[in-house]
Amino acid sequence: MLVTLVSRRQTLSAVTPTLPSSELTQLNERSREIFRQIVDSYLATGEPVGSRNISRLLPTSLSPASVRNVMQDLELLGLIQAPHTSAGRLPTELGLRFFVDAMLEFGDLAAQDRAQIDAQIRARTPSRSLEDVLIEASATLSGLSRGAGVVVTGKRDQRLKHIEFVRLEPTQALVILVSEEGAVENRVITVPVGLPTSALVEASNYLNARARGKTIEDLKREMSSALDAGRAELDDLTTKLINTGLASWSGGSSDLPRQLIVRGQANLLEDLHAGEDLERIRLLFADIEAKKDLIDLLGRAEGGDGVRIFIGSENKLFSLSGSSMIAAPFRDANQKIVGVLGVIGPTRLNYARVVPMVDYTAKVIGKLLKP
Missing domain, CATH: 3.30.450.40 (GAF domain)
Incomplete structure (x- = not known):
């Protein structure tokens, strides 16, 4: 259910099934007022409320017997219920949904x-x-x-501050990513056999010269454009290392933790x-x-x-x-x-x-x- 702010009032449009409109039209002003009092009492105390107490709360004079008749109609509509053997009534979930969707007004935050x-x-x-x-x-x-x-x-695609490649094993390296907000995350990637240490340093330097303030997706697009234009100035092994490192971080938004x-x-x-x-x-x-x-x-x-x-x-x-x-x-x-x-x-x-x-x-x- 979506809420749209409208000046001093918010109205809600339901996205879940509620009462059929034909049944809603059966709620006249008296029924709505009694139903509102039942819900207000429940929201305030969590306890069922009886017809005698409701009759005292109504702005117009109405006997407890007349209130009970209306409460029976509301119960038939599924808006209220009697918990256990209590003589009082509580709103049902359907009743709360109707109240929130159709009757509740939202003012400004205090x-x-x-x-x-x-x-x-x-x-x-x-x-x-x-x-x-x-x-x-x-x-x-x-x-x-x-x-x-x-x-x-x-x-959220974090904006980067620093990226570094560190060798762990002959065929494994650690990619360290530091965001502008100070968050540090790591990924272990597979690297080609015989990859020289100089390639790790070169990859780190290349990305750090371009990374600050950008997201991983920004860097991937920039890297792709540079390669297409022949401006990457990197050897094949370093390029593969960078692509592997960036790919390990993106993986598609649906896979993000x-x-x-x-x-x-x-x-x-x-x-x-x-x-x-x-x-x-x-x-x-x-x-x-x-x-x-x-x-x-x-x-x-x-x-x-x-x-x-x-x-x-x-x-x-x-x-x-x-x-x-x-x-x-x-x-x-x-x-x-x-x-x-x-x-x-x-x-x-x-x-x-x-x-x-x-x-x-x-x-x-x-x-x-x-x-």
Whole structure:
């Protein structure tokens, strides 16, 4: 589900099945107001609410009996349910989806939340790597939302500062890559038998004269153009060495490793009420640790410009734990999506507050990625 910011209000267009439009038209103003009160109560307390309490909250006078009649209609539509034998009602996942899609308004991010995000994330120094910033972002989201803050990244083409080839074995060499952000990564490559040490030095010097501020793909294109134009000024062995080294780093965007950062998982335990099944949250923790499903889910949020909201069993990751996730992509200076960040929490997340929080944090990260 994509969120589009519109001045003081955000509207959401669903990408998951909801109620048929013919049934939605059955919800008159009274039904919508009672349904809103049920959802608001659930988001505030996590507890079921009864018709007597609802009647006291309504702006117009309505008896508990009349409220019960409306609640029965809402239950038939699948929007609310009675947990166990309780006389009160809670919204279903379908009800929450309808509420978020059609009824919830999102204002601007609170000034206090904005100031905290700015203070903890914008304070980026040359010694502070992008990974440090993303860890801080996930921790900040966790602290503000009382959920788990998550970030997945890895599609970003890092800009280079230094490349070096070091011999390991007669047929193996280590390619050392240092990014402008200070990240150091290594690759082991196979080199031709009898490759002289001078070729390793020449390859390192050739690339370092051209690498700074460029991505691996930039270097590959430049190398290819130089070879086509006969301007490479390298012998065949050194050229093969460079091509092998660059190829080991690119490999296609689909093969790039995805880094997952999670902070504040313990917050998910705080929302449990007495008697609730801890096994559900334990299973969620296990799924998060396994990473694959969460990375896949966050990857789905890369498909649009705005915030996406995943509620409960709409995704298999949350089908047992009854959780929700709010996520948004962030972009580099070329407007390329390079990662996604978000918040995992109970289905009674404060959506109106967390959605603009996630959206703003994604924009702050994007600005930090600009030169």
